[in-house]
Amino acid sequence: xxxxxxxxxxxxxxxxxxxxxxxxxxxxxxxxxxxxxxxxxxxxxxxxxxxxxxxxxxxxxxxxxxxxxxxxxxxxxxxxxxxxxxxxxxxxxxxxxxxxxxxxxxxxxxxxxxxxxxxxxxxxxxxxxxxxxxxxx
Amino acid sequence: xxxxxxxxxxxxxxxxxxxxxxxxxxxxxxxxxxxxxxxxxxxxxxxxxxxxxxxxxxxxxxxxxxxxxxxxxxxxxxxxxxxxxxxxxxxxxxxxxxxxxxxxxxxxxxxxxxxxxxxxxxxxxxxxxxxxxxxxxxxxxxxxxxxxxxxxxxxxxxxxxxxxxxxxxxxxxxxxxxxxxxxxxxxxxxxxxxxxxxxxxxxxxxxxxxxxxxxxxxxxxxxxxxxxxxxxxxxxxxxxxxxxxxxxxxxxxxxxxxxxxxxxxxxxxxxxxxxxxxxxxxxxxxxxxxxxxxxxxxxxxxxxxxxxxxxxxxxxxxxxxxxxxxxxxxxxxxxxxxxxxxxxxxxxxxxxxxxxxxxxxxxxxxxxxxxxxxxxxxxxxxxxxxxxxxxxxxxxxxxxxxxxxxxxxxxxxxxxxxxxxxxxxxxxxxxxxxxx
Amino acid sequence: xxxxxxxxxxxxxxxxxxxxxxxxxxxxxxxxxxxxxxxxxxxxxxxxxxxxxxxxxxxxxxxxxxxxxxxxxxxxxxxxxxxxxxxxxxxxxxxxxxxxxxxxxxxxxxxxxxxxxxxxxxxxxxxxxxxxxxxxxxxxxxxxxxxxxxxxxxxxxxxxxxxxxxxxxxxxxxxxxxxxxxxxxxxxxxxxxxxxxxxxxxxxxxxxxxxxxxxxxxxxxxxxxxxxxxxxxxxxxxxxxxxxxxxxxxxxxxxxxxxxxxxxxxxxxxxxxxxxxxxxxxxxxxxxxxxxxxxxxxxxxxxxxxxxxxxxxxxxxxxxxxxxxxxxxxxxxxxxxxxxxxxxx
Numbered sequence: 001x002x003x004x005x006x007x008x009x010x011x012x013x014x015x016x017x018x019x020x021x022x023x024x025x026x027x028x029x030x031x032x033x034x035x036x037x038x039x040x041x042x043x044x045x046x047x048x049x050x051x052x053x054x055x056x057x058x059x060x061x062x063x064x065x066x067x068x069x070x071x072x073x074x075x076x077x078x079x080x081x082x083x084x085x086x087x088x089x090x091x092x093x094x095x096x097x098x099x100x101x102x103x104x105x106x107x108x109x110x111x112x113x114x115x116x117x118x119x120x121x122x123x124x125x126x127x128x129x130x131x132x133x134x135x136x137x
Numbered sequence: 138x139x140x141x142x143x144x145x146x147x148x149x150x151x152x153x154x155x156x157x158x159x160x161x162x163x164x165x166x167x168x169x170x171x172x173x174x175x176x177x178x179x180x181x182x183x184x185x186x187x188x189x190x191x192x193x194x195x196x197x198x199x200x201x202x203x204x205x206x207x208x209x210x211x212x213x214x215x216x217x218x219x220x221x222x223x224x225x226x227x228x229x230x231x232x233x234x235x236x237x238x239x240x241x242x243x244x245x246x247x248x249x250x251x252x253x254x255x256x257x258x259x260x261x262x263x264x265x266x267x268x269x270x271x272x273x274x275x276x277x278x279x280x281x282x283x284x285x286x287x288x289x290x291x292x293x294x295x296x297x298x299x300x301x302x303x304x305x306x307x308x309x310x311x312x313x314x315x316x317x318x319x320x321x322x323x324x325x326x327x328x329x330x331x332x333x334x335x336x337x338x339x340x341x342x343x344x345x346x347x348x349x350x351x352x353x354x355x356x357x358x359x360x361x362x363x364x365x366x367x368x369x370x371x372x373x374x375x376x377x378x379x380x381x382x383x384x385x386x387x388x389x390x391x392x393x394x395x396x397x398x399x400x401x402x403x404x405x406x407x408x409x410x411x412x413x414x415x416x417x418x419x420x421x422x423x424x425x426x427x428x429x430x431x432x433x434x435x436x437x438x439x440x441x442x443x444x445x446x447x448x449x450x451x452x453x454x455x456x457x458x459x460x461x462x463x464x465x466x467x468x469x470x471x472x473x474x475x476x477x478x479x480x481x482x483x484x485x486x487x488x489x490x491x492x493x494x495x496x497x498x499x500x501x502x503x504x505x506x507x508x509x510x511x512x513x514x515x516x517x518x519x520x521x522x523x524x525x526x527x528x529x530x531x532x533x534x535x536x537x538x539x540x541x542x543x544x545x546x547x548x549x550x551x552x553x554x555x556x557x558x559x560x561x562x563x564x565x566x567x568x569x570x571x572x573x
Numbered sequence: 574x575x576x577x578x579x580x581x582x583x584x585x586x587x588x589x590x591x592x593x594x595x596x597x598x599x600x601x602x603x604x605x606x607x608x609x610x611x612x613x614x615x616x617x618x619x620x621x622x623x624x625x626x627x628x629x630x631x632x633x634x635x636x637x638x639x640x641x642x643x644x645x646x647x648x649x650x651x652x653x654x655x656x657x658x659x660x661x662x663x664x665x666x667x668x669x670x671x672x673x674x675x676x677x678x679x680x681x682x683x684x685x686x687x688x689x690x691x692x693x694x695x696x697x698x699x700x701x702x703x704x705x706x707x708x709x710x711x712x713x714x715x716x717x718x719x720x721x722x723x724x725x726x727x728x729x730x731x732x733x734x735x736x737x738x739x740x741x742x743x744x745x746x747x748x749x750x751x752x753x754x755x756x757x758x759x760x761x762x763x764x765x766x767x768x769x770x771x772x773x774x775x776x777x778x779x780x781x782x783x784x785x786x787x788x789x790x791x792x793x794x795x796x797x798x799x800x801x802x803x804x805x806x807x808x809x810x811x812x813x814x815x816x817x818x819x820x821x822x823x824x825x826x827x828x829x830x831x832x833x834x835x836x837x838x839x840x841x842x843x844x845x846x847x848x849x850x851x852x853x854x855x856x857x858x859x860x861x862x863x864x865x866x867x868x869x870x871x872x873x874x875x876x877x878x879x880x881x882x883x884x885x886x887x888x889x890x891x892x893x894x895x896x897x898x899x900x901x902x903x904x905x906x907x908x909x910x911x912x913x914x915x916x917x918x
Contacts, residue, residue: 015446019638027723041143041497041571045558070794071629073446074557075433075453075517084562108623109638113725177913320796322789352759352789354893357748358872361755372787372812393812398837436794443794445633449902465793471899477906484909485600 006060006126007034008119011050013043015073016107017065023112031116032123043067043104044077051088051102060132061101061122065115068106078106097134100125143497146572150498150551152491153241157181159483160245160259162233162426165193166212166469167461168265169219170476175483176222183257184219185231185247187422191216193267194462195469197286199293202330203355203470209293228255232422236262236430239520239553240456240492261456261483262430264440265476266423268462270415273316281386282379285327285414292334300338302410310335311388311408314346316376317416321466322350324414329356329363331412336366343369343406345377345390353468371404379411386411417466430457431519440464450479453518455553458482496556497573503546505568512547512560512569520553521560582911583608583670583681585658585862586689588616589637589897590889590904592644594687597908599650603915606651606681607644608672610858613654615641616691618897620715622722624767626774631794632767633897640901661686661865665883685884685911686866688876689904690859690891695746695754695851703742703849708820710736710827711847713745714765727772727779729846731825735776736845740829741765742815743785747852756873758852760896763791765850766802773807782809782844784831791896811835818847853894886911 012018018039024031036059040046043066054062064085066078085104092102105118157180161168164186172182190196198208219225230250237244245257272284283291283302288310291300300307312328325346332342344363349370351357364370371377377390388406395401419438427434433453435442440463441452450458460475461467467475486492501512503526513521526546549560549569561569582598584591587609595605607614619641621634644650656674663669668683694715697705705711709731712720720727729736743765747758762785769781788799802808815831819841828841855875863869863876866885871877875893879885888907889900 015639016635019642023638040558042557042559045562045571047562068623068625068629069627070442070444070631071446071625071635072444074555074559075442075444076515077517077557077559080515080559080563106625108625108629108635109642110621110634110722111623113721113723114623117725174909174913178916320790320799348787348789350787350789351748351757352762352791352894354756355873357756361750393834396832396834396837396839401837436797439793443631443792445629445631445636445898448636448905449898450905474899474902474906477909478902481597481601481905481909481912484912485597488601 004127004131005034006032006123006131007036007058008032008061008063008122008126009036009038009054009059010119011038011040011043011046011062011064013066013077014039014041016067016109016111017115019109020065020107020111020115023110024116027112029112029116031119035119042072042074042077043081044072044074046081046084048084048088051085052091055092055097055101055132055134056136058135060129061126062103063119063122064104065107066104068108071108095134097132098129100129101132143573144570150494152493153552154491155241155260155487156258157487157490158257158259159183159261159263160185160257161263161265163193163265163267163461163463164188164191164227165265165267165461166195166215167267167472167476168193168263169215170473171263171265171460171479171483172219172225173215173222174477174480176225178484180224180483180487182225183259184225184227185233186227186229187232189229189250191219191227194270197270197289199289200330200334201469202326202359233426233429239550241552243456261458261486263479263483264426264430264432264452264457264459264463265461266420266426266463268417268439268466269420271418273413273416281409282411282413285324285331285412288331288410288412289327292331295338300335300340305409307340307409309341309385309406309408310343310410310412311386311406312342312344312412313377313388314344314414315348316413318414319347321417322352323417323466323468325350326353326356326468327414328412329359329368332368333359333363333366336363336368341367343371343388343408345371345373345388345406347373354470382407385409417462420463423463430454432457433517435464450475450482455518455555456486492552494551494554496554497558497571498551498554498556499549499558499560499569499571501547501549502568502570505566506546507566507568508545508547509565510547511563511565515563516560517557518553518555520550520555521547522550524548581684581915582606582687583668583683583685584687584689586616586691586889586891587611587614587652587654588689588691588889589618589640590691590900591616591687591689592640593901593904594689594888594908594911595650596640596644596647597905598911599647601908601912603912604651606653606683608656608658609652609654610657611654614644614652617694618900620719620722622718622771624764624771626770630767630770630798631792631898632764633901636901637897658862658865668884685886685914687886687888687907687911688859688862688866688868688891689889690856690862690876692853692890692894693856695854697745697849697851699752700745700849702817703745703847704818704820705849708818708827710820710825710845711818711849713849713851714741714761714768715851717768717848721771727776729825735779737778738780738782738843738845739772740782740784740815740827740842740844740847741769741850742847743783743850744814745849745851746854748786754852754854754874756894757789759789759894760791761850761852762789763795763896765848766799768848769808770802770805773805777807780807780809782811782842784811784813784815786812786814792898853890855891859891882914884914
C-alpha cells in the first residue's frame with residue numbers, strides 16, 4: 001500500500017477556502033500531490049450530488065472548505081451545506097462507505113497553515129483507509 | 138467530471154437606473170445625520186419617524202462626556218437644519234407598512250398617524266430605528282431608585298442650584314452598573330460623567346460596577362478625574378444588596394480591595410438616590426419592520442446577526458442599510474461613525490446613477506420551475522419572487538384557469554442577487570443556473 | 574485626471590484604514606494615491622490570525638485579507654509602496670507632497686490628504702517587571718498571533734513545546750499612569766479572550782488564566798461570547814494585574830506574582846508561558862508626519878482631528894485606539910467626508 005496516493009477533491013468556497021489555498025501556496029506549504037481544487041462561489045452552492053459524484057468518479061476523499069459559522073458572506077451557505085453533507089453521509093453509510101471520506105473543514109481567508117495541515121492529515125488518514133471501493137472508474 | 142459551477146452567458150444583466158431618492162426609517166440622531174449628509178449631496182430624502190418629534194434616544198441626554206456643549210442645543214440645531222432643508226421631507230407618526238420590489242424598484246408604503254398613506258419609490262432604504270430602554274427594576278417599590286436619564290434631567294434642571302429630588306435635597310448618590318447589559322459601555326460612560334458633575338455640586342457619589350467600561354476615547358482620563366474629585370468606585374462579583382434605611386437606600390457591597398477574605402468587610406453606602414441605567418432592548422417594532430422588509434434578525438431581536446462580512450452597515454438585502462442602536466447600542470460618537478459609513482455606502486451605490494450587477498447572477502428557467510417556493514424560502518437576500526409567466530411549465534398547474542392561461546414561475550431579481558448559488562443547489566427541479 | 578502626478582486625494586498609510594478609505598473613494602470615482610512606507614500593503618492588521626473556535630468569534634482578521642485582495646486587483650488605484658513622505662508644501666486644497674521612493678525623490682499634487690498612519694503595538698519591554706525581551710517564554714499577544722498565522726501552532730520559544738498553562742496579562746501599556754498611557758486600548762480584552770478561545774479549541778488540554786482589571790466589551794455578540802468564556806472550565810478569570818514575572822533559568826518555567834482575590838492572598842503561580850496583551854501607541858513615524866502636516870496630538874497621545882476645511886483628514890486607529898471593525902467603519906465615514914470636501918460642501 002505504500003505507493004497508494006489518495007486522490008482528494010477539495011471544494012473551496014471562494015470567500016474563504018480559495019484564499020486560504022492561495023495563502024498556503026504563497027507560504028510554500030506542503031499540500032498533498034493528488035489534489036483537485038474545485039472553487040465554488042459559496043459552500044451553499046455545493047449539491048449533495050456533487051459530493052457523491054466526486055466519490056463515485058475517482059476521489060478517495062472529499063473535503064469541503066467552508067467559512068466559519070456566522071461568517072458566511074451569504075449568511076446561510078455554510079448552514080445549508082452542513083445539512084447536505086449530513087445527508088450525503090447517511091447515503092454513504094447505507095452503501096458502506098467510510099464516513100471519513102467526506103468532511104467539512106472551516107477556514108478563514110487567512111488560515112493557509114490550517115488548510116495545508118488539514119489536507120496533509122487527511123491524506124495520511126486516507127492512506128491508512130486505503131482506496132475508495134465505491135468508485136466506478 | 139463534475140457539473141460546471143457557473144455557466145457563461147453573453148448577455149449581461151441590464152444596468153438598473155437609480156434615482157437619487159432615499160428613505161430613512163427612524164428620526165433619531167443617526168437618521169437625521171444620514172439625512173443631512175445625503176441632502177447636502179443633492180439626494181431627495183424622506184425621514185419616516187414613528188413618533189411625533191425627531192431626536193430619538195438622544196433626547197434623554199443632557200451632557201456629553203467628552204465636551205462641555207449641551208446635548209439638547211446641539212440636537213436642536215441639527216433638527217432645525219434637517220427640518221429646514223428643502224430636499225428633506227419629515228413624516229411624523231409614520232410607519233412602514235409594506236416594502237415591495239428590489240433595488241431600483243423599491244415601493245414603500247408609509248402610513249402616517251392621521252391615517253394618510255404615501256407611496257415612495259426610494260433607491261435605497263436606511264434603517265435607523267434605534268432601540269428601546271426599559272427602567273431597571275431594582276427594588277419592588279421603586280422609591281428613590283431612578284434611571285440614568287432621570288438623573289440627567291434632574292441635573293440639567295437644577296442648573297447652579299444644589300440637586301434636589303421631589304423637593305428633598307440629595308447629598309449622596311450611588312450608581313449601580315452592570316446589573317443588566319454587561320456588554321454595553323453607555324452606562325459606565327453616563328455614570329462617570331454624571332458622577333463628576335454631582336461631585337462638583339457637593340454630593341458624595343459612589344459607583345458600583347462589575348467592570349468599568351472605559352473603552353472610549355477620553356474615558357480613562359475622565360475616570361481618573363472622577364477619582365480625583367472623590368467619587369468612590371467599588372467593583373463587585375456578586376450584585377450589591379439594596380435595602381431601605383431611614384430616608385434613604387442602603388447599598389451593601391463587600392469591599393474587594395481588601396485581599397484577605399476574613400478581613401473583608403461589607404461596606405454600606407447610605408444613599409439618598411440610587412441610579413440604575415435603563416436596560417437597552419430591541420424595539421419590538423423593529424422585529425415587525427424586519428418582517429415587512431425581509432431583513433434578518435439577530436440576538437435578542439436586534440437587526441441583523443453579528444456577521445463580520447457585512448461590515449456593520451450592510452443588510453442581507455442590497456440597497457438596504459442599517460446604522461445605530463437598532464443593531465447594537467453604542468455611544469454617540471460610534472453611532473455617528475456608523476451613520477457616516479452608511480452615507481458613504483449610499484453615495485457609492487447611487488454614484489453614476491446606475492447599478493450594474495457584477496456578481497454572478499442566478500437565473501430560473503421558467504418552463505422547468507415547479508413553483509415549490511424552495512428557493513424563495515431559502516434565498517438569504519430575499520431576491521427571489523414568484524411571477525406570472527406565459528409559457529407552460531413542466532410540472533405546475535396553471536395559476537388561473539379562466540381566460541388566459543397564466544402560469545407561474547420563480548424569478549431571481551438580478552439587482553438583488555448576490556450570486557451565492559444556494560438556490561441553484563437546492564432547486565429540486567434543477568431549474569436554476571448561475572451565470573457568470 | 575489621467576496625469577499620474579495629479580491625484581486629488583493622497584492617502585498616507587496602507588494599513589486597513591488606508592486601504593478601505595482608498596477603495597471607498599475609488600467607488601465614488603475619486604482618483605486616489607495610496608502611500609505605504611513598507612514594501613507591501615496591509616500594515617499591522619494583516620499579520621493577525623483567524624481567532625475562530627467552533628464558530629466565528631468576530632475578530633475581523635479575515636476581512637483584512639479580503640480587502641487586501643480587493644485592492645491588489647484594483648489597478649486603477651495608484652499604490653506606492655516603499656515610499657516615504659519627506660515634505661509637504663502648499664495649503665488648503667493644493668498640497669505639494671514630496672516623497673522618497675528607493676532613493677528617488679518625486680513630487681505629487683494633492684487636493685486632500687488622508688492620514689491613516691496607524692499604530693504600533695506597545696513596546697512591552699517598557700514594562701520591565703514582566704521581563705519581555707529578557708525572559709524567553711514571555712511573549713506578546715502579537716507574537717502569538719503571528720505564531721498562529723504563519724506556523725499554525727503555539728509553542729514555548731525556549732524549548733518549542735506546547736505550553737500547558739498560559740497566563741494572559743491585560744493592560745500592558747494601557748490604562749497605566751506609570752508609563753503615561755492614560756487610555757484604554759479598547760481592543761485587548763476582546764482579542765486576548767478570542768485568542769484564548771481559539772487556542773482552547775485547537776488544544777483543549779491547554780489551560781488559560783486571564784488576569785485583568787476590567788473587561789471591555791466589543792460589539793454586538795460580545796455578551797454571548799463572554800458568557801461562553803466564563804462557562805469554559807479551562808479559562809480562569811482573576812481580577813488582578815500581576816506585579817512581577819520570575820523565571821527559572823534552567824527550565825525556563827515562569828512564576829507570576831499576583832493577588833488572587835479568590836483565595837484572598839498574594840501567590841506566586843507557576844505558568845509555562847505568559848502572554849502580554851499589549852495596547853496601542855501612535856505609530857513612531859506618525860509624529861514627524863504630524864509635524865509636516867501641522868497636526869497636533871490629543872491628550873491621549875494620538876493624532877488630534879484637524880480643523881475642518883483645510884483638506885487634511887485623520888482616519889483609523891492613529892486617531893485613537895480602534896479594532897479592525899471600527900477602523901473600517903471610520904475609514905468609510907472619512908471617505909464620505911473627503912468626498913464632501915472635494916465637492917466644496
